[in-house]
Amino acid sequence: MDDSTAATTTAAPQSGAATPAEIREKIIAELHTVYDPEIPIDIYELGLIYDVAVAEDGATAIRMTLTSPMCPAAEMLPPEVETKARGVEGVSSVTLDLVWDPPWSPERMSEAARLELGMV
16 A cells, blocks of 8 residues: 555545534533623533533534523523524534523532632
């Protein structure tokens, strides 16, 4: 076998498409740029994002909550989350499910968020 044949048989796939896990990580990185206007911590660290699932075709489902049903950011945060996720390369669609069960509590915050707010 000559060198050119070896190069083509070991080359990576040409598509360059990201895997669902890679797309998920990019979405999470984007969600770290979304902040609750009342708390200076991003919504991912606050624990408002319950799940980010990405299918092979890029269809994305996000489960999230808010700090309370009466949250003043209720009209702003879900559309921002959806827009940020849609902007990630490889995402073909976004379904956002705003849930209240389980309810959010401060225990859902990351340790970094608790430290930032002086709760540790």
